Amino acid sequence: MLTCEQVAAQATDYMxxxxxxxRRLGIWAHLRICPNCREYLRQLAQTIGLLQxxxxxxxxxxxxxxxxxxxxxxxxxx
Amino acid sequence: MAGEDAAxxxxxxxxxxxxxxxxxxxxxxxxxxxxxxxxxNRASAEEVVQDTWLAVITGLxxxxxxxxxxxxxxxxxxxxxxxxxxRDGRMVNFSALAQAExxxxxxxxxxxxxDGHWANPIRPWAAMTPEREAGDREMLAVVAxxxxxxxxxxxxxxxxxxxxxxxxxxxxxxxxxxxxxLRVLLHRARTRLRAVANSAGNAP
Ligand SMILES: [Zn+2]
Numbered sequence: 130m131l132t133c134e135q136v137a138a139q140a141t142d143y144m145x146x147x148x149x150x151x152r153r154l155g156i157w158a159h160l161r162i163c164p165n166c167r168e169y170l171r172q173l174a175q176t177i178g179l180l181q182x183x184x185x186x187x188x189x190x191x192x193x194x195x196x197x198x199x200x201x202x203x204x205x206x207x
Numbered sequence: 208m209a210g211e212d213a214a215x216x217x218x219x220x221x222x223x224x225x226x227x228x229x230x231x232x233x234x235x236x237x238x239x240x241x242x243x244x245x246x247x248n249r250a251s252a253e254e255v256v257q258d259t260w261l262a263v264i265t266g267l268x269x270x271x272x273x274x275x276x277x278x279x280x281x282x283x284x285x286x287x288x289x290x291x292x293x294r295d296g297r298m299v300n301f302s303a304l305a306q307a308e309x310x311x312x313x314x315x316x317x318x319x320x321x322d323g324h325w326a327n328p329i330r331p332w333a334a335m336t337p338e339r340e341a342g343d344r345e346m347l348a349v350v351a352x353x354x355x356x357x358x359x360x361x362x363x364x365x366x367x368x369x370x371x372x373x374x375x376x377x378x379x380x381x382x383x384x385x386x387x388x389l390r391v392l393l394h395r396a397r398t399r400l401r402a403v404a405n406s407a408g409n410a411p
Contacts, residue, residue: 166325
């Protein structure tokens with residue numbers, strides 16, 4: 130049986146599905162019986178979710194308008 | 208291509224300025240952040256983003272629609288940013304960085320007992336419950352700030368993989384690193400970001 134430390138060390142390989150199948154099965158078996166590791170992996174997934182939702186500032190109005198003007202100046206194909 | 212992308216693309220190809228404005232609003236900041244992976248200099252990054260938008264405008268009719276719209280634009284940006292970095296003599300060697308960041312990173316946030324069990328139980332984040340949206344917003348800010356403090360190669364892989372959702376092969380090609388480099392960097396970065404989120408998530 131894998132230890133929690135081993136599971137934590139291979140968490141990314143497990144989540145990215147890059148660990149070989151026997152390893153993944155070992156981690157999967159550990160997760161079934163270990164609430165701490167389950168929560169740990171859930172938090173890694175939640176962290177990725179937070180990253181995906183991390184906001185970026187919109188461009189300032191002048192930049193935005195200049196880009197739209199560039200787009201508008203493009204000759205139409207249709 | 209997703210239906211939403213197809214609809215946006217059709218509007219863009221028809222010259223719909225509102226659609227282009229929306230796209231710029233949604234992606235400009237993300238493109239600047241991506242450009243920053245290759246170019247430390249803010250002015251260079253801004254120029255490259257500008258060039259990217261021009262390439263998007265002129266390339267709309269030749270874009271195959273195979274890759275999602277955002278991925279297509281990201282690809283243009285990455286190419287231009289790399290070219291610019293080489294021209295400026297400032298191309299970042301991510302492969303060397305990856306090895307350096309792996310070698311001397313003393314960061315080990317997780318604590319284990321001698322038998323390999325967690326030293327402390329992993330508690331769910333109180334700030335992430337559906338009832339606490341404000342907590343959630345604070346966690347977003349905390350994680351976004353932590354991303355900017357990561358060592359450069361770790362920041363780059365998290366940005367490409369987790370924020371932009373690029374596949375591993377494209378990331379390795381873009382950053383010129385091996386799959387093994389990518390896995391190690393990603394693991395360290397995510398471990399670190401989770402630790403930061405954990406402190407915020409269980410703050411009283
Ligand atoms: Zn465990």
